[in-house]
Amino acid sequence: MAVSIGDVATAAGVAPSTVSRALHGRPGVSEEVRTQIARVAADLGYTASRSAASLASGRTWTVGVIAPYVGRWFFGEVLDSAEEVLSAAGFDVLLYNVGSPAARKRFFERMPLRKRVDGVLSLLLPTEAEALALRSLGVPLSLVVGGPRPGFTTVGIDDRRGAELAVRHLVNLGHRRIGMIGTTAAAPLNWTTPSERRAGYLQVLHEARIAPDPRLDVDGRYTVKGGEQAMTALLATRQPPTAVFAQSDEMAMGALRALRLHRLRCPEDVSVVGFDDHELAEVVGLTTVAQPVAKQGAAAARLLLDQLAAPEPTAGGYVQMPISLVLRESTAPPRPQPA
Amino acid sequence: MAVSIGDVATAAGVAPSTVSRALHGRPGVSEEVRTQIARVAADLGYTASRSAASLASGRTWTVGVIAPYVGRWFFGEVLDSAEEVLSAAGFDVLLYNVGSPAARKRFFERMPLRKRVDGVLSLLLPTEAEALALRSLGVPLSLVVGGPRPGFTTVGIDDRRGAELAVRHLVNLGHRRIGMIGTTAAAPLNWTTPSERRAGYLQVLHEARIAPDPRLDVDGRYTVKGGEQAMTALLATRQPPTAVFAQSDEMAMGALRALRLHRLRCPEDVSVVGFDDHELAEVVGLTTVAQPVAKQGAAAARLLLDQLAAPEPTAGGYVQMPISLVLRESTAPPRPQPA
DNA sequence: TCCCGTTGCGCAAGCGCTTGCGTTGAGCTC
DNA sequence: GAGCTCAACGCAAGCGCTTGCGCAACGGGA
Numbered sequence: 116m117a118v119s120i121g122d123v124a125t126a127a128g129v130a131p132s133t134v135s136r137a138l139h140g141r142p143g144v145s146e147e148v149r150t151q152i153a154r155v156a157a158d159l160g161y162t163a164s165r166s167a168a169s170l171a172s173g174r175t176w177t178v179g180v181i182a183p184y185v186g187r188w189f190f191g192e193v194l195d196s197a198e199e200v201l202s203a204a205g206f207d208v209l210l211y212n213v214g215s216p217a218a219r220k221r222f223f224e225r226m227p228l229r230k231r232v233d234g235v236l237s238l239l240l241p242t243e244a245e246a247l248a249l250r251s252l253g254v255p256l257s258l259v260v261g262g263p264r265p266g267f268t269t270v271g272i273d274d275r276r277g278a279e280l281a282v283r284h285l286v287n288l289g290h291r292r293i294g295m296i297g298t299t300a301a302a303p304l305n306w307t308t309p310s311e312r313r314a315g316y317l318q319v320l321h322e323a324r325i326a327p328d329p330r331l332d333v334d335g336r337y338t339v340k341g342g343e344q345a346m347t348a349l350l351a352t353r354q355p356p357t358a359v360f361a362q363s364d365e366m367a368m369g370a371l372r373a374l375r376l377h378r379l380r381c382p383e384d385v386s387v388v389g390f391d392d393h394e395l396a397e398v399v400g401l402t403t404v405a406q407p408v409a410k411q412g413a414a415a416a417r418l419l420l421d422q423l424a425a426p427e428p429t430a431g432g433y434v435q436m437p438i439s440l441v442l443r444e445s446t447a448p449p450r451p452q453p454a
Numbered sequence: 455m456a457v458s459i460g461d462v463a464t465a466a467g468v469a470p471s472t473v474s475r476a477l478h479g480r481p482g483v484s485e486e487v488r489t490q491i492a493r494v495a496a497d498l499g500y501t502a503s504r505s506a507a508s509l510a511s512g513r514t515w516t517v518g519v520i521a522p523y524v525g526r527w528f529f530g531e532v533l534d535s536a537e538e539v540l541s542a543a544g545f546d547v548l549l550y551n552v553g554s555p556a557a558r559k560r561f562f563e564r565m566p567l568r569k570r571v572d573g574v575l576s577l578l579l580p581t582e583a584e585a586l587a588l589r590s591l592g593v594p595l596s597l598v599v600g601g602p603r604p605g606f607t608t609v610g611i612d613d614r615r616g617a618e619l620a621v622r623h624l625v626n627l628g629h630r631r632i633g634m635i636g637t638t639a640a641a642p643l644n645w646t647t648p649s650e651r652r653a654g655y656l657q658v659l660h661e662a663r664i665a666p667d668p669r670l671d672v673d674g675r676y677t678v679k680g681g682e683q684a685m686t687a688l689l690a691t692r693q694p695p696t697a698v699f700a701q702s703d704e705m706a707m708g709a710l711r712a713l714r715l716h717r718l719r720c721p722e723d724v725s726v727v728g729f730d731d732h733e734l735a736e737v738v739g740l741t742t743v744a745q746p747v748a749k750q751g752a753a754a755a756r757l758l759l760d761q762l763a764a765p766e767p768t769a770g771g772y773v774q775m776p777i778s779l780v781l782r783e784s785t786a787p788p789r790p791q792p793a
Numbered sequence: 794t795c796c797c798g799t800t801g802c803g804c805a806a807g808c809g810c811t812t813g814c815g816t817t818g819a820g821c822t823c
Numbered sequence: 824g825a826g827c828t829c830a831a832c833g834c835a836a837g838c839g840c841t842t843g844c845g846c847a848a849c850g851g852g853a
Contacts, residue, residue, distance in 0.1 A: 119839055129803085132842075133803075139841090142800095142801095145800080145802090163569075164569040164840065166840085168839080168841075170841090172840080180549075184534065185530050186748075188525075194551075195524040199551060199557075202551070208548065210519075210533075210547045212538060218538075225501075229501040230456065230501060231504050339736075375739070395678065397678075398738075399737070400714070409525075468833085470811090471811075471812075471832080474810070475812090482831060483832080484830080487831080503808085504810095505808085506808070506810035508810090509840080510811040511838085512811095796852095798851090798852105799848100799850085800847105800850100801848090801849100802846090805845105807840105807843105810837105810838085811837090812837095814836105816832085817830105819830090819831100820827100820829090820830100821828080
C-alpha cells in the first residue's frame with residue numbers, strides 16, 4: 116500500500132539513490148533516466164516519507180509558527196499571509212496556538228519544535244527566558260511584533276508614533292479630555308505594544324499641556340467585550356472624556372457599542388479612534404491608525420526564508436512597516452461645553 | 455549539541471531501548487531506573503526526534519488541518535478551538551491554507567500530507583475527487599462543514615433550517631419583499647452552504663406565498679465588501695427590498711455599510727438579518743442566526759481524536775450542532791408603504 | 794594506442810528512534 | 824535444591840530515506 120523509494124527504484128530498474136537524486140533534480144542522472152523515474156514515480160503515486168527524508172538529511176522543510184489567539188483578526192490575517200509565502204516556498208507550517216498562559220508555559224517548557232522545524236516565526240513577543248529557549252533550537256527566528264532583538268529578525272511598526280498620530284488628531288480637533296482604552300495586563304506576556312501606545316498617548320498629552328488623568332486610562336483587555344466595559348467605565352466617571360483612543364479596533368468597536376447602549380452618539384457626543392484598520396473598521400466608520408497587517412506576515416515569512424536559504428544564517432535585522440491615520444466618521448470636534 | 459537517545463542511555467547506564475520505554479511510560483522498566491532516566495533526560499535537555507520516532511513507529515502525532523482563509527472570522531475561530539483540543543491531546547497541527555483555487559489544486563495534486571499525518575481535519579468541503587484523494591491517505595478524516603459523508607466524520611449545522619429561521623422572522627414581521635445576499639460562485643469549491651441557505655430562503659417564501667424575484671437574489675461573495683456591493687445593487691433595483699437576508703454576518707455588515715452610505719436607516723428603512731453570530735454582530739446590533747463556531751471546531755477535533763484512539767477506526771457519523779435566531783436591532787416591521 | 798577526466802550510476806553506511814525477542818537473575822513452588 | 828515463572832533489561836533489526844564514495848564505461852587528447 117505505501118509505496119516506498121525502493122519500489123520506484125525496482126520498477127524503474129535503478130537504485131534507490133538514483134531515484135532520490137532524480138526526484139530532487141540533483142546532478143548525476145542522465146536526462147532519460149530522470150524522466151523515466153519521474154514517470155514511474157507518478158504512476159505509482161509515490162510520495163517520499165518526510166520523516167525518513169528529514170531523518171536522513173537533517174532538513175525538515177517545516178517551519179513552526181507560534182501565535183496567540185488565531186481567532187483574533189490581527190493574528191489570523193498575519194498567519195494567513197505568512198502561510199501563503201511559506202507554503203509557496205515548499206515549507207509546511209506547524210501551528211502552535213499558545214494563547215493562555217498555561218499553554219504558553221507548557222509550550223516553552225516542552226519545546227516541541229526541537230528537531231522538528233527549520234525555522235520559527237513567532238507572532239508573540241518572547242520573554243528573555245523564552246527567547247533563550249527559542250535560540251537554543253539553533254534555527255533562524257523571525258518575529259512579527261516588537262522591535263529589534265538579538266538573534267531574531269523582526270518586522271513591526273512604530274507603535275508609539277501610531278498612538279501619537281491618533282491622539283494628536285483628537286487634540287487637533289479640540290479635545291482636551293481624552294481617554295484611553297488599553298491594557299495593563301500585558302506585562303506577564305511581555306507584550307510591549309500596550310505600553311508603547313500608552314507612551315505615545317502620554318507624549319501627545321504632554322505636548323498639548325494636558326494633565327493626564329489616570330482615571331481615563333482604562334483596561335479593555337484588547338477584546339471587544341473588554342472595550343465595551345472599559346467605555347462603560349469611562350462614561351461612569353465624574354467627568355467623562357469627550358474623546359477616546361482605543362489601542363485596538365476591536366476595543367474601539369466595543370466602545371462604540373457601549374456608546375450606543377448609553378444612547379450617546381459617535382462622534383457627536385464622544386469621538387473614538389482605534390488602531391489596526393480592522394476589516395470592519397470601515398464598516399462602522401471608525402477612524403483608526405492603519406497598519407499593513409497581511410504585509411507584515413508576508414514580510415516576516417520572507418525574511419525567514421532568506422535566512423533559511425542563506426548559507427551563513429545572518430540573524431538580526433528589523434524592518435519597520437509604515438502606518439497612517441485613516442480618517443472616517445467616528446471623530447469630530449467636541450461639542451461646545453455647556454457654560 | 456543535539457543530544458540523542460543514545461547519549462541519554464550511556465549517561466544513565468542503560469540501553470537506548472530502555473530509555474525509549476521509560477520515557478514513554480511503557481512497562482518493563484523498574485521504577486528506580488525510570489526516574490533515573492527521566493532525571494538524566496531532563497538534565498541533558500533531551501527531546502526525541504520526531505522524524506526518527508515516526509519513521510520507526512509509523513505514528514506521526516500530527517494532524518493536518520486544511521482550511522481556506524484563516525483570516526476569515528469563522529475559520530480562525532474554528533482553527534483556534536480545534537488546535538486547542540488537538541494540542542492538549544499531544545498532537546501537532548500542520549496547517550494548510552488552501553483558499554485560492556490554485557493553491558487548492560496544487561494541494562490536492564501533491565497531497566503533501568501523505569505519510570505525514572495521523573489524521574486530517576478539513577474546514578473545506580472536498581469534491582468527490584478530493585475526497586478520494588483524502589481517503590487514499592488511509593487516516594481518519596474529520597469535516598467541519600457539510601453533511602454526512604462516507605469515510606468522514608463530520609460536524610455541521612442545518613444550514614437550510616437556519617436560513618428558514620432568518621427569513622421566517624422577516625416574514626413574520628410583515629415583510630413581503632425580501633432580498634438575499636449569498637453567492638453563486640460556490641459550485642467550483644463544492645461548497646453547499648450557499649445553496650442550502652438559498653433553499654431555506656425559497657422555502658419560506660413559498661410557504662408565505664411570496665413569488666421569488668431573481669433580481670433580489672444577489673452575490674456578495676461572502677465578504678464584507680461583496681456584501682456592500684450586493685446591497686448597493688439591491689438598492690438600485692426598480693423596487694428595492696424592505697428586508698434582506700445575508701447568508702453571513704460579514705456580508706450583512708457590508709450591507710449595513712451600504713445602507714449608511716445611502717443614508718438609509720436600519721431597521722427603519724431596511725431590515726437586515728445575518729448568519730453566524732460573528733463576534734462583532736453584537737457590536738453593530740445585527741439580528742442573526744447563531745451557530746456555535748468554536749464548539750464545532752472542538753467537536754470535530756475530538757471526534758478525530760476518538761478515531762485516532764480507537765483500535766478499529768470507525769469512520770462516518772454526523773454531529774449536528776444547534777442553531778438559533780438572535781434578535782437584535784437590525785430588524786423591524788416594514789414601514790407602511792406610501793399609498 | 795594508452796591514459797586520464799567525466800559522466801552516470803550503484804553500494805552501503807548511516808540518520809535516531811521503536812519493538813520483537815532473547816537473556817538474565819531473582820523469587821517462588823514442591 | 825531443582826525447576827519454574829516472570830519482571831527487567833539488552834540486542835539488533837529495521838523504518839525509508841540521503842549522500843559520500845567507488846567503480847564502470849565512455850570519449851577525447853597526446
